[in-house]
Amino acid sequence: MTRLAVVGGGFMGSQIATQAALHGIEVRLQDVSAEQLEKSMTANRGHIQRRVDKGRLTPADLEAALARVRTTTDLAEAVRDAEVVIEAVVEDLDVKRQVFSELDELAPPEAVLASNSSTMVISKLAGATGRPDRCANMHFFSPVLVMELCEVVMGPQTSEATAERCLALVREMGRTPVLVRKEIDGFIVNRILHAATQEAYRLLDGGVAEFQDIDTAVEKGLNWPMGPFRLGDFTGLDVTYNARLHIYRTTGDPNYKPSPRLREKVEKGELGRKTGKGWYDYSS
Ligand SMILES: NC(=O)c1ccc[n+]([C@@H]2O[C@H](COP(=O)([O-])OP(=O)(O)OC[C@H]3O[C@@H](n4cnc5c(N)ncnc54)[C@H](O)[C@@H]3O)[C@@H](O)[C@H]2O)c1
The missing domain is CATH 3.40.50.720 (NAD(P)-binding Rossmann-like Domain)
Known part of the structure; x- marks a missing residue:
């Protein structure tokens, strides 16, 4: 061993x-x-x-x-x-x-x-x-x-x-x-996660759908265990925000600019499960 x-x-x-x-x-x-x-x-x-x-x-x-x-x-x-x-x-x-x-x-x-x-x-x-x-x-x-x-x-x-x-x-x-085989920022999983999360925030920011409906669509339509907003609450919205900011700053790619709605949550200290409120309310 x-x-x-x-x-x-x-x-x-x-x-x-x-x-x-x-x-x-x-x-x-x-x-x-x-x-x-x-x-x-x-x-x-x-x-x-x-x-x-x-x-x-x-x-x-x-x-x-x-x-x-x-x-x-x-x-x-x-x-x-x-x-x-x-x-x-x-x-x-x-x-x-x-x-x-x-x-x-x-x-x-x-x-x-x-x-x-x-x-x-x-x-x-x-x-x-x-x-x-x-x-x-x-x-x-x-x-x-x-x-x-x-x-x-x-x-x-x-x-x-x-x-x-x-x-x-x-x-x-x-x-x-x-x-x-080739080193790349975010490796495989975080690249795919960030791409999906980015699209979810674009839909939210564009007023296309509410976050609950985006989560439901991803959970029921793609069979992912958690939609991007529920997952964000689970890992901590500050983590999601900082990860996006890091990619935005290192790549300069405007696609990765953190959503204003996400920034607002972080500024209010609504970071997800760990603070009792994020996109969803966990106080009960
Ligand atoms: N937390 C996650 O979700 C996650 C997931 C994947 C990878 N990572 C990576 O794992 C690493 C650690 O993250 P974490 O969440 O466990 O952090 P953590 O803060 O829980 O643990 C870091 C530990 O490093 C110790 N430390 C600091 N300087 C040291 C030194 N010079 N020598 C020995 N120990 C030292 C600290 O005392 C602390 O216990 C980071 O590189 C992070 O990117 C974290």
Whole structure:
């Protein structure tokens, strides 16, 4: 089994580690904050406990899985023996480049260094290392303990062997990989999601239909589990807004300019489920 290290023990990193551990992989999980590691792993215990409650996992399997995740604040200790390192630290280019440079020093020379970033393609990080051929994006979806997919994305210098290594790890973790051969902003899923969301907002802004009807059309006509507005409430309208703004600023494409109706929601603090109101009302 792969010797895995995950760097960044927040929401995504800790779930990536836990998902791997549920499939028998020994993982070292590192974060700069011991408190964060403790908080994340307590939350993950709660998530998996629900599987035990439903009879889908034995209490012994739960304990064995959690014992496979060894947490530390010491980066050198975390990555010393790793075959693959998945970075899931805060979405900040300077921080990530610093982490990649340290990983290059501390991880074995043959180890693959992958980033879970949603917006930073690997060529922005691989240059901080002396092994750009062994770097790739491994983009998991939130929440990792539920969502099946991982996009493995090759940068211009990523080798075929590195891509294969990442694909194999995703399968080993009980997840489904897809390979993106050319790095591109948004990879596959977010590009398609943004295109559909953009069209939904265009229809709304143009007065063509109300948001409830657009959601119903997408849910019943395309069989998507959630329409774009319901999904926005679920992920947080600030996340949708910032993602659109990021693409608009980086591409200059006016199609991605965030909708004024969306901006209004964000300014009012109506961010979706987490604030009790977004497009829909969750107060009851
Ligand atoms: N949240 C999502 O829905 C989602 C989905 C896919 C990918 N991602 C990506 O995952 C990454 C992490 O996102 P998250 O939502 O888990 O964020 P988070 O804020 O929950 O976790 C980030 C963690 O990084 C730690 N950290 C900061 N600097 C560090 C360093 N130098 N070394 C080690 N740890 C450090 C923080 O203490 C924190 O625990 C981001 O790159 C993001 O783009 C997030």
